[in-house]
Amino acid sequence: EVQLVESGGGLVQPGGSLRLSCAASGFTFSFYWMHWVRQVPGKGLVWVSRINGDGTNTSHADSVKGRFTISRDNAKNTLYLQMNSLRAEDTAVYYCTRDFPSYGPHFSNSFDPWGQGTLVTVSS
Amino acid sequence: FLLAQPHSVSESPGKTVVISCTRSSGSIASNYVQWYQQRPGSAPTIVIYEDNQRPSGVPDRFSGSIDSSSNSASLTVSGLKTEDEADYYCQSYDSSNHVVFGGGTKLTVL
Numbered sequence: 001e002v003q004l005v006e007s008g009g010g011l012v013q014p015g016g017s018l019r020l021s022c023a024a025s026g027f028t029f030s031f032y033w034m035h036w037v038r039q040v041p042g043k044g045l046v047w048v049s050r051i052n053g054d055g056t057n058t059s060h061a062d063s064v065k066g067r068f069t070i071s072r073d074n075a076k077n078t079l080y081l082q083m084n085s086l087r088a089e090d091t092a093v094y095y096c097t098r099d100f101p102s103y104g105p106h107f108s109n110s111f112d113p114w115g116q117g118t119l120v121t122v123s124s
Numbered sequence: 125f126l127l128a129q130p131h132s133v134s135e136s137p138g139k140t141v142v143i144s145c146t147r148s149s150g151s152i153a154s155n156y157v158q159w160y161q162q163r164p165g166s167a168p169t170i171v172i173y174e175d176n177q178r179p180s181g182v183p184d185r186f187s188g189s190i191d192s193s194s195n196s197a198s199l200t201v202s203g204l205k206t207e208d209e210a211d212y213y214c215q216s217y218d219s220s221n222h223v224v225f226g227g228g229t230k231l232t233v234l
Contacts, residue, residue: 044213044225044226044227044228045160045168045213045215045225045228046225047223047224047225059221061222061223095167095168100170100173100179101173101177101179107221108156108173109155109156109158109215109216109217109221109223110156110158110170110173110174110215111158111160111168111170111215112169112170112173112179113167113169114167114168114169115167116166116167117167
């Protein structure tokens with residue numbers, strides 16, 4: 001069974017840092033593009049970042065560029081999101097999700113499955 | 125660009141509902157549209173990809189289409205069941221691979 005489990009969320013002060021992790025299982029992790037998508041509770045979905053299978057190609061939304069960094073450790077089947085200079089508007093549930101429907105050198109810009117999410121709250 | 129969805133729709137069990145998703149600029153046909161279902165307290169799951177493809181395990185009561193004349197995509201759910209009650213999000217991207225989600229539509233099955 002394909003599973004994605006996020007961790008690392010919590011309360012952090014504005015300007016602070018946090019690193020999210022996403023443990024993957026049930027598939028060949030290194031084959032797939034992976035993404036982070038966030039959702040303010042009660043609001044819509046926002047794409048954050050993507051990374052290719054070997055970690056050499058990354059992209060970030062303009063709203064987080066220069067502050068967030070996506071990375072992966074294929075030996076540990078784990079995806080990361082390093083978040084620096086956090087702002088109140090970064091408060092959200094962060095989901096890790098896999099590119100869908102298949103793997104390869106090109107991403108599809110569609111997402112499934114999704115983890116259960118981890119809540120990040122930026123507040124003083 | 126933006127993807128505009130109605131805030132909410134409602135319909136009775138057994139009926140059919142259509143949720144629209146209108147692209148503000150650029151052609152709806154230029155880039156694939158996906159649809160996601162998000163039940164309360166749960167993560168999203170994909171129900172339609174590449175405009176009209178249904179992933180395995182998704183009932184054939186769910187179908188997707190695009191209409192270039194209105195520059196919009198539609199998700200049709202037929203034979204409504206109470207378990208279909210959820211938020212539905214459309215999603216697409218542009219030539220620079222900027223990913224955009226619609227604002228979501230709350231489907232209530234009365």
